[in-house]
Every structure is written in C-alpha cells, then in structure tokens.
Amino acid sequence: MDNPFREFLVSRSSPEPCSVVIFGATGDLTHRKLIPALYNLAKEGDLPPGSRVIGVARREKSDGEFREELREMNRKVSRQGHDEVLWERFAAGISYHRSEFNDPEGYRSLAERLGKLDASGPGRPNRLFYLASAPEFFPVILDQLRESGLHEAVEGGWTRAVVEKPFGTDLVTAQRLNGVANATFPERDTYRIDHYLGKETAQNIMVIRFANAIYEPLWNSRYIDHVQITCSETLGMEGGRGGYYDTAGALRDMVQNHLLQLLSLIAMEPPADLTADGIRDEKVKVIKSLRRYPDARTVAENVVRAQYRAGTILGQNVRGYLEEDRIHPRSMTEPYVALKINIDNWRWEGVPFYMRMGKRLAKKVTEISIHFREPPGVLFNRLPVTARKNVLVLRIQPDEGMSLRMLSKMPGPSIRMEPVKMDFQYSTSFGKPSPEAYERLLLDAMAGDATLFARRDEVEHAWRFIDDIEHAWHRSNSPPPMAHYEAGTWGPEEADNLLSRDGRVWRRL
C-alpha cells in the first residue's frame, strides 16, 4: 500500500529512512562532507526520520568521542550553521563501530548491530553502505560485505552501496572493482558518486538544453563551431595531497570522471525519459563515440600534459610541481592536461571539444563554453569586430550561472559593433543557497534515484578513452613530451597551440 499522504507533497522520489553505514568514518570526507550534508538535510527536514549513521573505521573510539569529533567539524563547515539542539537530536542517531576492513568478525558484529537497530524501529531494514575509505580498501570492504551476508537486502528493505571515486585507476582495475562491486551488489544498487553531477549548474545543463526552445535547434555541428570545458584551480599540492595526486594526475583525477561527465551532459541526445537509465543510456553513447587516440603520435597531436614551475599566485610565491611536498622529484605526473576531443556521431561531426584542467592556474573556474559559428560574412559581418562569435557559457563554479555573448551596435551615427554579454547568476536571482552536492546525492541514493550517479559502462568506456593516453605517456617508446608553465599563468604554450592550429583560442577567463 502506498502512503496516500505523500501524493503531491514532493516532486521527487521520497528518500526512505535507512542506516547509513560509512566505511572510512574517521576520514576527511566523512567529517567535512558527509556528516554536514546529513545534518543539513535533517535541518531542512529532508532526512527521513528514523535514519541512522554508523561510522566504521579502524581506530579505537567510543560513540561519544566520534560524535564529539563530528560536532566540532560540523560547527566549522556546516552550510547552514550549527544548532546545538538540532545537533543533539541528529547526533543521537550516530554511532561508531570499530573494525579492521578485512576482519570478518567486525562485519559479523556490524550485522548484529544493524539487526538490533532494525528491530528497534518500525521502518524497513534499509541499509546504505557508503565506501568513503581510501580506494585501496574498496575491494576488501565489498568482499567482506558479501562474505558476511550484509550485501543482501533484509526482507522488506533494500541494501545499496555508494562508492566514492576513483573507480579504478585504469580500465583493468575499474573492471576488477566493478566486478567485485557487482558480485556484491546488483548494478541497480551500486551508486558511483561523482559530486560534480550533484552541483546545481551541472543539473541545470539538461534543463537549459531540453526545457528551452531556443537552444536545442542550434545544438549541433551546423551552428556550433566548438566547445571548451575548463576546470582551473589555483591550489597546488597543499595539505599533503601530493602523495595521492602524484599517483593519479589531472587526467585520471578529473578528466576521466568529472569532465567527461560534463561533456556527456553537453553532448548527449535528448533522452527518451527522465529515468536514471534513460539519461545514462544517452550519456554512455557519447562516451562510446569519443574518438580514441590509437598511438603516441595521435596523443601528442591532441593532448598536452604539463607541470607547473615556480611562479606567483595572488602575490604569493609558490613552488614548482616537482618541488612540492610528497611529489617525486623526477615525477612524470601531470598537474595540467589539455585535450582536443572529437565525438564521432551525427550531431557533433567536425565539432572539437577542447578540455583543459590544471593546478596552479591563474584563477579558480569551472565552466563550459559553447562557441557558435560565425554568421555569413555579408552585411554587418564585413565590418571588423573584436569577437564575432556568439558564446554561451555555463559556469559550474564559482558564480554558478550562465551568460551569452552577442554583437550589438554601438551608439552613434556609424555602424560599429561590439560584443555585449547577457549574464545570469544564481546568486543574483535566488537568495537561497544551493544545497551541497553531497546533500542532493545522499538523498538520491536513499530514494533509489541513480540519475546523478555513474553507471558501470560509463565508467569503463571513459577509462578506455583515458587509457590510450596514459599508455602513450607511460608505456610507449616515444612518449609525448611533458610541457611546462609558470604557476599563476593560464598553462603552457603547447595548449594554446592545440587551438591556434585550428584557428581558435582558449576563452579568456
């Protein structure tokens, strides 16, 4: 029997109360993102009453100590501030379970604990296992969940797993991880989280494309000249992140997941419906259509990797990549990558997608710009003008919003034209801040809506594309060179050449 009182109440699937079991409970992700996200959901009344959090980690800790640590961090980072009364009520549902990730006894006692909690309430025995530990523990946690029987849904309830990135480090490891994940949980219950998809503007891409009449007719190779996707960061390897980063690099850390996800939302065909698989079917078609780079020469022509050298950012001197903490002094890892990507399908034939991601660049920006073709060179278009192309920009961060550049006549008796910009910012129209990506994604996982999560085939096809590049860089006899740029600039000259040889330039940001 459905709940008749839910009719019309919300326009999205309702999340169900569940036990959120977080592996890696003492880590930064749990403290800074997951618990504050759950707290803010509780504050908004969106966290289903009866939901509980069980943190699992290896350190010895009592429930009280665990809650106290979480409280301290929530005070500092909670989006909506910290209310002690509300925290007390929320924290009453948080407990800590100490276990090694490979210890069967720890999982047996966890199962017992969950069983008791389930029996104490009227709700269904729903369980959401969140893998927030270091990625090397994912397989063993999944194995142990299976061995202990925790992966199986208890009668009347469901069991799901949320897996944090990285989903492997290449196709082989991704397939292995997916194999373990799917041997434990069916694909429909496996939620690979990509927090970029939880951002308001990323979700808005489909609304802009498919809820407005004016864009979709132009959204093809006839009217679009090229697309640029930029993710630039001013940060380097502060806070000890160099250790992980030097084993990953920009291509694997950002492009394989976040940026290819954004590209697929921009390039996908209209889905048949708004179901998770309806949308993901179309996204995966895009990833499958990415033209691969069969050899090192093609990679060298289409991909630029680079490391930053010492420079200044916001008036501060900063070190070069190879001098950063925990970076190997002869590292061949790239903190910067730029790519020219072609999509071999009907809609995008001949439209390059240029993508760049880098650390220690001039400013922090993530955006997608759609560069339209020039109008026919007659009438006004014979006149000189600084920038003739219309550009539609979707800003992911900061200042989420969009803008459109177009030509306008300048005031005066003669015909002179200049580009002008129409701008929409979320923050100048809506006073309510957007929810954190993790809030949205946690709710979706509780509601069983996988739309904003990556499916196995998406991840694996993305790795196929990325692996060609990684192989050329690290396994070929004639690897493409590592370029360099000064920290605080917009990247290496070689990346500019990637566009200039096509008669294009990176958008000035």
Added chain:
Amino acid sequence: MEAMVPIPLREAIDEGCFGEETPLGEIERRLDQYFSVEPGVTRASLMNLAIYTEHPETLAADDESLNRITRNHACRALLLGILPDREGLSVRCWIKARCQLGPDGKGRLCSEQVTFLLGGDCQSCLTNLVFSHLRSDLPLVMWWRGELSHHFQESLYTSIDRLILDSSRWAHPVPQFAKIAQAVTAPTGRLSDRRGQLLVHDLAYTRGHQHRRAVAVLFDPPAARCFLPEINRIEIVHTPAHRHTGLYLAAWITRQLGAELVERVGASYHYQRPGGGRISLSLLEQSDGSAAIPSILLEGGGGRFEVIASAASPLLEIRSRFGVHQTGSFLPGPGQTDEDLVNDILMRGGSNLLLAQVLPRMAAML
C-alpha cells in the same frame, strides 16, 4: 482625463520607509538612475511581486515584508496602498532599490520597489498602474492582503500568474471563496502569457504544509500504513485565528483517505470511507499558545499517530504507537511569519494542484 489631486498621508503612515517620492511619469527613468551607478548589476530578474492592501496604516509593515522577501527573490516589487474612503482620484508614488549580498556572500541580489498610494475610487486606475509598471516578461505574483474587494476585478486577476491571499483574515469567507472560484476558472487575460488557471496560494493552507509533511512521515513505515484503513477518529486542534488551517488539514487528510463528508454537527464532522467504515473528525479550538495548529491526532485499530507543535520549539514532534512499535521524531516546524510562508511559496513554485483539489472540500466545511 480626471485631474489628480495630491493626497496628504494619514499620520499613521510612515512614508519615510518608501524611498524617494517620484512623479508618476518619472518612475522608470529614476529607477534606471539608481542602477546606473553600478552598471552590470542584475536587476529584478525573477518576478514582479505586488502587495495590495486597503489598510494603508499597514504599508510600513508591508514594506518590511518586501524587504524580507527580496532577500531571497530578486523582483520588481509593487506596494499598492488604497485609501478607499477618499474622494477624488489621487496617486502618490515612491521608489527605492534594494541590493543585498547573495547566498554565501556571493553576488548581489537586487530588487527595486515602487510604492503607490491611491486615493478615491480607482478601479481602472489600479489595473493600469499595475500593468504599466511591470518588468516585461516576468510573471506577476500578487499578494492580496485582506478581503477581496471590488478592486479584485476580472481585468486584474486574469492577468495575474500567482495569487497569494490569507483566508484566515477574512470576516466573510464564503463569498470570498466564491470570488476565488470565479477567478480560477476565468480565461487568461490578454496581458498574461500564463497557460492554464490562475494559481492560488492561501497562506492558511501553506501554514499547514509542514504538518502535512509530518502526517506523511508518520505513515512512511509500511507497518504504520496497515493502520490507515482502521483510522476512525481524527482530532485537529487549532488556535482561534487559524481555524481555516485546521479545516484545510481536515479536508486534506480525509481526501487522502478517500472519505466523503456525510454529516456535520457543530465542530464535529462525520465521514464515510469507501469500504464502509466511518471517520469522526473533531476540530477543537484552543486559545492559548502561539502555534497555529498545536496538534493533530489520527487514531484507530489500536494505532495512534500524532503531530505536536509547541510555541516553545520551532520543531514539530511526531509520535506514533501501533502494534508493537512506538516511535518519535522531530521535523522542521512551519514558517513563523507570513513572509516566511510567502518565501516558501515562491521557492517551491509549482502548480499547487493539491490546494485546487482540497479547496472545494474545505469550503464545504465552512
């Protein structure tokens, strides 16, 4: 054309808060001047929001309401004060701009406000004033304070996109609801590009939104849902000022249970369920406490489901006892002020289909 004569403001009206007094024909130009010092700022990008009142002594409070609403919604605000008892047509107007830091201190949320004070019988004047001072292409939301007077006329309401009112403040609700019914079914006016019916939001209904969520949460556990067919007693406690909210909740609960009203005795209502069972519903008035709806109780088959609000807490407590289970939890309570409720309405948007379906059932209980 009838000459406009200046009207002195009543002493009770504090005109200082309205901004700069401006000749009618100068409004747009002067507003442009305000924003010309800061080119590039996004002005009023979401909607036109008009507040209408025939009680000019509340204009300063209405101005403060707009101040609070424009923290969340960038709009062209029109504050319309009518002096119905004044003879001769007269208009005064003021303008001001409001810019506030956006969420997280990013961006600036800019709104602009035009305040009109109209004296005399200005039926057509009102409509013309409103429609000549809207920002183009943005929807028109009108918050009508108080009773729907003869100024609530077809030429106006057929061009409104969203109408907000508060039936709990009406002295004579039956004819007022009849006016609403007429407005909802009227064809769209030529000044609006809305499709479908006028969207009506009654704050008396919105005040019960969190209570509706709480009732829904009570029956989320499947084991609790088994008790739904057994529910035979409903008790809703309301404060004197919020009887309409109580009625709306009663109409909503019984609608969702598929029950039909068969008899009314005082504040007790008797419903027939499709399967033959009966439900007895009581609306109890409680004069103390500031929560509009202090409690809701649904009972039957040994199950007991409660939503409790207290003046001391901003939260709603939900409690249930059914079978071997006993549960309790808390949810956010309803907005504390009318502005909170209007903010909620504007934030949620949507078509408000449920109210359209509950309203006739509620009106039948009046």
